[in-house]
Amino acid sequence: MSVTATPSRYVKLRRDLHQIPETGFQEFKTQQYLLDYISTLPQEHIEIRTWKTGVLVNVRGTQPQKRLGYRADMDGLPIQEDTGYDFRSKHPGYMHACGHDLHMAIGLGILTHFASHPVQDHLTFIFQPAEEGPGGAKPMLESEELKDWMPDEIFALHIAPEYPVGTIATKPGILFANTSELFIDLTGKGGHAAFPHNANDMVIAACQLVGQLQTVIARNVNPLDSAVITIGKIDGGTKQNIIAEKARLEGTIRTLSADTMTLVKSRIEALVHGLETAFACQAHIDYGSNYLQVYNEEKITSEFMQWVRETQQSYHIDLIECKEAMTGEDFGYFLESIPGFMFWLGVGTPYGLHHAKIEPDERSIDLAIGLMTRYLTWKSNR
Ligand SMILES: [Zn+2]
Ligand SMILES: [Zn+2]
Numbered sequence: 001m002s003v004t005a006t007p008s009r010y011v012k013l014r015r016d017l018h019q020i021p022e023t024g025f026q027e028f029k030t031q032q033y034l035l036d037y038i039s040t041l042p043q044e045h046i047e048i049r050t051w052k053t054g055v056l057v058n059v060r061g062t063q064p065q066k067r068l069g070y071r072a073d074m075d076g077l078p079i080q081e082d083t084g085y086d087f088r089s090k091h092p093g094y095m096h097a098c099g100h101d102l103h104m105a106i107g108l109g110i111l112t113h114f115a116s117h118p119v120q121d122h123l124t125f126i127f128q129p130a131e132e133g134p135g136g137a138k139p140m141l142e143s144e145e146l147k148d149w150m151p152d153e154i155f156a157l158h159i160a161p162e163y164p165v166g167t168i169a170t171k172p173g174i175l176f177a178n179t180s181e182l183f184i185d186l187t188g189k190g191g192h193a194a195f196p197h198n199a200n201d202m203v204i205a206a207c208q209l210v211g212q213l214q215t216v217i218a219r220n221v222n223p224l225d226s227a228v229i230t231i232g233k234i235d236g237g238t239k240q241n242i243i244a245e246k247a248r249l250e251g252t253i254r255t256l257s258a259d260t261m262t263l264v265k266s267r268i269e270a271l272v273h274g275l276e277t278a279f280a281c282q283a284h285i286d287y288g289s290n291y292l293q294v295y296n297e298e299k300i301t302s303e304f305m306q307w308v309r310e311t312q313q314s315y316h317i318d319l320i321e322c323k324e325a326m327t328g329e330d331f332g333y334f335l336e337s338i339p340g341f342m343f344w345l346g347v348g349t350p351y352g353l354h355h356a357k358i359e360p361d362e363r364s365i366d367l368a369i370g371l372m373t374r375y376l377t378w379k380s381n382r
Helices: 009-018 028-038 100-116 137-140 202-220 259-280 298-311 332-338 363-378
Strands: 046-051 054-059 065-071 120-130 153-160 167-170 171-176 178-187 229-234 246-255 282-286 293-296 318-321 340-346
Touching: 009 028, 009 100, 009 363, 028 046, 028 054, 028 100, 046 332, 054 100, 054 340, 065 100, 065 298, 065 363, 100 120, 100 153, 120 137, 120 171, 120 229, 120 282, 153 167, 153 332, 153 363, 167 202, 171 340, 178 202, 178 229, 178 259, 178 318, 202 246, 202 259, 229 259, 282 363, 293 298, 293 332, 298 318, 298 340, 340 363
Parallel strands: 065 120, 065 153, 153 340, 167 318
Antiparallel strands: 046 054, 054 120, 167 340, 171 293, 178 246, 178 282, 229 246
């Protein structure tokens, strides 16, 4: 083990949060941790509210003209951690594998600055639960608690394993895809493996359907548009010599436009309906949670990109204009009604998001706090 420097205040917050990952709307310890930390800040300029397991903080502006918002998500994932950390998850089977521990630590770092140095404009800090599912952004936006603290512009970041520390990436327009979960349950008739004519085999039906679903991408979606259907899991049957009465497909749909999502879903429904006829079975489709695209408002994003390029090199921050990705993020709901943007924060690590071994480079934390503190200050004085 190499000797590492003493972690900064915010790296320490990240490591504390890393040890208590909780899934959507179960972020009770996480919420308490945030509230405990925020209670140590100077209180004269701030007000705190909770919404479900989320936390909202208002920093009162000195001469407010508008309200700027910053959002960090809070939830972890049902993944068994496999890192070399000595601050590993204390919740067996759960892990902060999507960097939301870093997102919160960065949010707390920015908040810490502004709690002592309020700017002209009001600031709303949003610690949002349940990003990974079932989705906290949409109900939070509709909540009474956020109503009078609703930002006029809003910003967020997401860690990016593929970029080195010091690199951030974004683009005007669409950044992340429209996403939908996909669950298809098939019910036929079970029976003895040697008497297929007396049964109605859902393993066969499921296999056919998996292949057919890919034809939606190949034959229905415009080749100049983009969409993905992935079936990540198949369950079916009970035993090797029994014909399966039930099968279940679990997957996800990703599209670059909301219209294509509608098209893909209608084609899936047509194929499943046809399967019911062809196999004399019953099928049920459930789309689970759906996330709207992340669409970066063009003017504000371009202005931010230019500001980074012109002013942030001395802070060792490089900006690249990236391509859109087929990942999903429920921050898209914020950007549907509030102009703003999201950007990727380089954390240079060989393992991807949602991987049990992901170890984001923690130097990105102080770097992002500095960047967003300077940006919000600049933004507010305009
Ligand atoms: Zn994630
Ligand atoms: Zn995430």
